Amino acid sequence: MPQGAEEQEKNGLEVKVSTLESSPVSERGRIVQTFEFPPKESTPERGQLFAIVDLSVGAEADPVVAAKLAWDTLAEEYYAPEEETPVAALERAVYAVRDKLTDLSPAATLELVAVAFRGEVTYLARLGRPALYLRRGEEATELLSGEEAMGVSSQIVENGDVLILGSPVFAKNFSSADLPRTEFLEKQFTSGEKVPGFAAFLLKIKSSRGAREEAVSRSRAARQLGGKVKQAAALIGAQAFQLGQLLRAPRSIREKLIAFWQKRISLGEERARKRQLEGSSQQPVVSSGEGEEEREVGLESQEPGAGSSDREAKVLRSKFRLPKIRGLSLPRVIGILVLVLAISVIYTIWEQSQKIRAAEFERLLTEAVQSLDEAGGLVGLSNERAKELVDEARTDLERARGLFPDAIEIDPLLVQAIDLFNAIEKITPIGEEQLVYDLNLQAPDAQGLAITGAGSIVYALEGKRGAIFALDFSGELPSAAVLGEGRIAGALEAVAESGYLYLRGAEHFYRINTADSAVDEPIRFDRFSKAIALDTYLGNVYLLTPEDEQVYKFWNLPAGYSKEVSWVKEALPMAGAVDLAIDGEVWLLKSDGQLVRLAAGKQEPFVISNLSTPFKESIKIFTRPGMKYLYVLDRGEKRVVVLEKSGNFYRQFKGDVLSDAKDLWVSGDEKTLYILAGSKIYKIGF
Template identity: 20%
Template sequence: MTSANLTFAKVVANPTSMGWSQVYSAGKLFSAISLEKGQETEEKDYLNILGKEILNTLEQEFFTLETKDQESIRKAVLSTSQKIPEEVKVSFVTGAVVGNVLYLFIMGSGKVDIKRGQTLGTLLEAKEEEGKDLKEASGFLQDQDIIILETKAFSDEISESTLLEFLEKPSIDEAAENLAPLVHEKENSLVSSILVSYKEAEEVDEEEAVVAPVSDEAAEEKMEDKKEVEKEEAPSSPSVFPNLKRPNFRRPLRLRGTRNLIVLLIIAVIVVFAISIIFAVKKQENDKLIAAFNSVYPAAEKKYNEGESLVDLNQALARDSFLEAKKILDDSKDKFPKDSSQQKQIEGLSTKVDSALKDTAKASEKEAKEVSKSESPYLSAILDTKALSFAKDEKNVYYVTSNGLFSLANGSKSEKSLVENNDDWTSVGGLATYNTNLYVVEKSDNQILKFVNTGSAYEKTGYFPTSVKVDFSKAVSATIDNNIYVLFSDGTVSKYFKGVRVDFSIKGLDKSLSNPTRVYSNADFDNIYILDKGNSRIVVIDKTGSFKAQYRSKVISNAVDFDVLEADKKIYILSGGKIYEIEI
């Protein structure tokens, strides 16, 4: 027959006049509670008296129940909660074990964790913003489970990784002893927790040892053997000194046997000592592995769970969480022996993270529909004009040729010359505009030529001081939103501000850019858009470089340029001499 054995250990902070906490256990009922009042009262022990009254009421309500199940225990907890005044902030966490079933209830705020094997998980949690409504849960326990009932303050002050580390101690008493200094160091009177160890105890009928009686014949044989020995040891002739005992020459044989026994004992001690050393070394190594595992797995699992909870709300944020989890796991791959339980758990979580990353990186297949040229004055101008590179603002389209810089007003066919090329550029790697100023990426001189609009003319300056060294040999496009972004044919993007390079990289892509040809953003955009011809997609990243989305369409593989209207949630694509529209 199997029954449940429960042992308890508690961690409780020192109370103050404004805050009080305590834990309680009796039989199969246990609880952690904290009370906090908003202002001082004349009665100094008010919270202490109130707390004891609440726990006494809970005890009376519970132990008078004829049937203890979810419904009846809920009523007992609700009846107890009526003792809590409205002006008192409460964190009241209660648990009860009936057979091998655990019932949990939280009034106000609080948390219940469970350690099962090497894993720590949350069974039930209630937050302050959810009000004082009762939250409840139930489930089956397994042998060696440890349940941790925590007030809100305890869960805030003690991290899950710290808690898991101390729960690896041989007993919950030792875990509580190690947690206590941390709790008192916080000086938070609302911190309390009760640790409950659950074990299944089997009742076994012990068999009495039976001793077989010695038979009469065996007894007689034994006596005969004794007589024969005595006869052999007796002298063969009478002694001259009857009172002097003859030396016993059998004794040396006995000493030799004793010596052999001592040698065997010494060998046994040495073997036991050696085995104990081996086990001690293995335990030390195992403890190090467990500590390393606890510093990695819970943190990665937390990031993975955060990502899962965000998938339906914000895939970009979810993907960031998955990437953080992946980095934690990848950095720890060589820390654990192959085929160890820790390595298997790490690999299992890595598989889940990789799968989640693939799901969040899937490109949206977009149907491209052909539209008239008038829908995009920018792309229409590119169709009708031969130039090295193009840029645009709200009113004009700008382009650069080997002869100079020109502009076209939107919808106009009349070209306006802005700057004559006096050997200022020979190889163009991109054109951009910002505040009516024009920027030409000059690949040959590794410089960005800035042409400042003075109103009547454009004056040329160099964007980079001579001390700054850059390499624009692979530059293909540029855009400006106050920072300058330069796209390179190898799929990298460099960012510059006031002539200084800023740390920037693209993060979170499921595959690298292949033959990217155009990058675009502006000061009003939230994101940066990249035309990735090699992968037939348009990639969207935020201003920090983190992946946001990607849109795939067959027409992109032959695209010449694109025109992004972020506010209107559409992108125009120039491909095969036609203009197409996709919605984003």
């Protein structure tokens, strides 16, 4: 492993790189390029080097050659085996690049930003006005923001930091104050789109895999320690219980202590009697003639001694008292001591449980981060495994929230998990921020029924006023015009084509000329009440009638519309059919999401593939001639699914705002999607 990378790993940090490259074509002697140079084993420990160069030279020099000269010089000078600090080496390297370019072309100009990573320290250099930002959390700050033309510095980085290097054009478009979210920048950087003058690096600082594995091992050790602590706590609890039992019977303790002291006193009395008897045996013996008297005297002299011993024993017994503390009896003292011990045991157990919870919390976070990192690398390669890892991470994060509900580390990881899930499922979220119009502006408690469009105009059919609102979103504020009010009673569905609006009602078919708002009823059909869907193709009108298992076609002739013609040429079950769309072929949609493809009145093979979540309640399908995709509104899953016409799943738009979705329309260039949900219209660009 290279030395710089080895030190980076040793310090537990690694750099995830996203690059936005400028257009490779130089223009008018100017070129903008990004450079990345990994450290070599033979170089000093200078770390990994990233740079963006924006230079221009005179007509006598080739800008591509100048860019190569700049990069070769920067790398050679920075990694030169000189005895100097990395920041001094970086400064010397930048000045060397400037001097070499001046030698190549006296008219050369150079703007350059460079960052080198070594361990947890970054070394920064900026010449001119390129972008150099540090995003830490939600805050983005500009580094080396002084007025000097040339600046160098160093910066300590942390896990989760993001460094953004950008060309001067990037800096003009994105200041540190209005820098987009990191996820947005990553998406733009990975899109592959190259814009002249735009070049940038997005450098995300993350814990290395080795550091994460070490953290997980520490968490395991913490769990083992927690088990030992629990055993110790159980032992302490048992001892506390025994002490509590003693506390409940202080009288038995007192009786044992009294018996002990009484035994000691009895022993003392016995010894006193022995000493008394020994003293009596040493008194002189009188003659035999007076022996009887003397024996009596001796007996009399013994009796007072024995009585004295008894009296002394009684005095000793009367003086014995259990030791007392002033104002406290022995049982109370024991009770207090046991209470103090119990409180100490409870506190110790609580403290250890908090440590165990903290260790478990750290383990869960570490494993969640590891799962999310691994899932991020599998997106597009093994989506099923990536989804499993995201689910595991979500489970770990929810368990961590159960341990510490107010922990601030959880929410950013949950957002990352959601973003990864959306990337795996190719979901573009839809929310209120995409709301572009509310029909309540035209009718209180408006009832949105259908939406269609032509060019820059969107037409919304509203039921309460019984009118079409022509909405123009091309200006700074949307404008609205009313069509057909009072003349399209019962209209339920609308389609726009070739300057006309075609409306299907329960009993009538209406046509509105968008140029003069004229309304007529060009088609008579006795089964309008059985038709459930309408579409047009080249001015011809098609009505879906599942009860008849038929699609009726009305030819647009110079003299007017023909009578209905049965377009389906073979027996075709249509139970569950809800809508149709026509692009030359006819596409029938069923409520369970099944799609039927018809060409020349006959069914053609069609299978949906790679859609991980099946349709739940499909209600609308949209496509037009020349479009690449089919758009299916699945209200049950609150989404619009985009399918290639081969059946392959392409992407989806999803959000809770679609729970009341009614209809959808897509612009002819397939760059804008409009969805009608209740009275609200949402606009999604893609």
